[in-house]
Amino acid sequence: MVEIFSKQDGPRREDAQVRRLIEQNRGVITKLADHFSGGLYSESKKPKIGPQAEGLIIHIGGTAPVHAPEPKIRVTANGRVIAVDVGTGRQLHHFGNLRSEDGVTMFALATKANGFIAPLDDTMAEALSDMNDVPVGASYGTADLAADIGLRLSIPPET
Structure with a gap:
């Protein structure tokens, strides 16, 4: 006897159950991750602010500022x-x-x-x-x- 398994479209039933379980317990998982990492888990998920150009001289391409060599x-x-x-x-x-x-x-x-x-x-x-x-x-x-x-x-x- 031969059983034929065909490929199913979409996620497997087990995968969908695990995703649903994780989403339902997202708060507890985040609290545990923060507890173990000392708050670094939530800190790493926050959006990063890039460097600000205030007070800096940013030179992109072109020629360097010209001055007479001393x-x-x-x-x-x-x-x-x-x-x-x-x-x-x-x-x-x-x-x-x-x-x-x-x-x-x-x-x-x-x-x-x-x-x-x-x-x-x-x-x-x-x-x-x-x-x-x-x-x-x-x-x-x-x-x-x-x-x-x-x-x-x-x-x-x-x-």
Whole structure:
């Protein structure tokens, strides 16, 4: 004997009974969920308010606000000598690195000869050419190095 089961349209009788039971006891279920979650269940069901634009500057697409860059010379904690824009904090130029060899720290100008992938342009490299391999230490510190580079390029050092 073979029994043929055909697919029934709509929800099964058991599913309809369970849905009806849940809907009839929705209040008790919500109270229990809030009790177990410390009120977070009902809080999660409330509509979320998105961030308000009051007092904020929102920039969507297009070009960034234009301002004239104000460069300053900075020697970073990891020994990079760079020019940064004060307004944005972006790096404008990389002049070179401080390198230590045999206990002596020297300034290495960013040139191909010193192994830099992106060397300085010719005008800056020429203006700073005599700064290559200058020892930096107690008598001539990083602030002095930044000031000398700034004088040669008319860029003030960062204070």
